[in-house]
Structure formats: C-alpha cells, structure tokens
Amino acid sequence: MSDYTFITTEENFLLQEALQKNKKQLTKFGLIGLCLMLVAAVIPQIYLYTHNEQGNADESLLSFKNIWFWVWIISFIIALIFALIKVTDIRYWALKKDLVALQKATLQAPMEAVYVENNDTQTNISIMLDNRKKKLFYWMRGVLEGYRAGQEVEIVYARYSRVIISINKK
Structure with a gap:
C-alpha cells in the first residue's frame, strides 16, 4: 500500500x-x-x-x-x-468519515475472491495483502463485470470505508 x-x-x-x-x-x-x-x-x-x-x-x-x-x-x-x-x-459511518478526511490510497495485488451482493447493487472484492491478511473492498456501483479471482488489479480506494473509487486490471 x-x-x-x-x-x-x-x-x-x-x-x-x-x-x-x-x-x-x-x-x-x-x-x-x-x-x-x-x-x-x-x-x-x-x-x-x-x-x-x-x-x-x-x-x-x-x-x-x-x-x-x-x-x-x-x-x-x-x-x-x-x-x-x-x-x-x-458502509454509512465509514463513508461519512471518508468525506471528512478526504484521503485515498492505491493498492496493487491479485484478487482473492469477487462477490456480488445486495441484489446486484454492490461487488465485494477480497484482496490478499503481502502480510497474509485479507482485506475486503467495496464497489458500490453495481456488478463489476469482467473481474475474476486471481487477476492482478490496481485499486484506488477511500481510506476508511475501503470503497473502490477506481479499479484497473494489470
């Protein structure tokens, strides 16, 4: 990170x-x-x-x-x-905190798993970090098409809520 x-x-x-x-x-x-x-x-x-x-x-x-x-x-x-x-x-309270702090980060790693939830309104992406911890990131704009587990991605996300601002395949 x-x-x-x-x-x-x-x-x-x-x-x-x-x-x-x-x-x-x-x-x-x-x-x-x-x-x-x-x-x-x-x-x-x-x-x-x-x-x-x-x-x-x-x-x-x-x-x-x-x-x-x-x-x-x-x-x-x-x-x-x-x-x-x-x-x-x-993610309501974490999003409110992000809107006050206005901080983002960039992460490049392979995706561990991709889940579509909340009646296809949200896609959750699990990433395995270098220290062997899994982190969950949230794409809040519906189904994220074309992304599968194992693909290397670059994610720009909000610091506290881990809501994905942008995602690109590597």
Missing part, C-alpha cells in the same frame, strides 16, 4: 453517491424495524386482552403496561436492525 493522498472533487461525488445509497438502506431498515415493533407490540395485546380478564391481562409480562415488555421489544428491534446492517454490509 502507498501513502494516503487527497480525494479529487469527482471522487468526492462518487463517495457522496455511495453515502446516499447507504442512507436509503438505513432508512429502509429503520422503517422495517418500526413496522415490526408495531406488529410485535399490537398482536400480543389483542390476544392478551381478548382471552383474559382485564386485571389478569394488565399484570401479564406481555402487557403493554409492563416495562419489561417494552424493554424486550426495543432490544429485539435494535438487534434486528444491526443484524440487517451487518448482513448487508452498509
């Missing part, structure tokens, strides 16, 4: 576009979490209050009047949102 250099204006716009895509994904996950919370909070209440007496229902652990019910629901939703973020590999 080389030293870090400054990102150009065009590269900055590419990172901002990737940030917008990640922001939409985060918003979608937040709305999914909110909907699930409403469903998980309402359905037990309907069942509880239609099948039990008012006093017994109010004392139940599944009652909306019980603080532990809300602790459980909110914990479940937060865990679900973070699981969705981890599974889809959102």
Whole structure:
C-alpha cells in the first residue's frame, strides 16, 4: 500500500453517491424495524386482552403496561436492525468519515475472491495483502463485470470505508 493522498472533487461525488445509497438502506431498515415493533407490540395485546380478564391481562409480562415488555421489544428491534446492517454490509459511518478526511490510497495485488451482493447493487472484492491478511473492498456501483479471482488489479480506494473509487486490471 502507498501513502494516503487527497480525494479529487469527482471522487468526492462518487463517495457522496455511495453515502446516499447507504442512507436509503438505513432508512429502509429503520422503517422495517418500526413496522415490526408495531406488529410485535399490537398482536400480543389483542390476544392478551381478548382471552383474559382485564386485571389478569394488565399484570401479564406481555402487557403493554409492563416495562419489561417494552424493554424486550426495543432490544429485539435494535438487534434486528444491526443484524440487517451487518448482513448487508452498509458502509454509512465509514463513508461519512471518508468525506471528512478526504484521503485515498492505491493498492496493487491479485484478487482473492469477487462477490456480488445486495441484489446486484454492490461487488465485494477480497484482496490478499503481502502480510497474509485479507482485506475486503467495496464497489458500490453495481456488478463489476469482467473481474475474476486471481487477476492482478490496481485499486484506488477511500481510506476508511475501503470503497473502490477506481479499479484497473494489470
């Protein structure tokens, strides 16, 4: 790897576009979490209050009047949102850090593996570094055609998010 250099204006716009895509994904996950919370909070209440007496229902652990019910629901939703973020590999916070630092680096190495993810909106590339560590880099502009494992590539990427700004075969 080389030293870090400054990102150009065009590269900055590419990172901002990737940030917008990640922001939409985060918003979608937040709305999914909110909907699930409403469903998980309402359905037990309907069942509880239609099948039990008012006093017994109010004392139940599944009652909306019980603080532990809300602790459980909110914990479940937060865990679900973070699981969705981890599974889809959102780079939102790292991209924000890159847009502040404005640093990029260049790397030349053979590709270990190429993965297409997130409904063909992102290509992940695994690179084996000289010190035998694997690093994952992200092409945020869809499917990266014509790149296969074992090919030598030169990658220009953002420092913190490892989002690929440009990639060339060697």
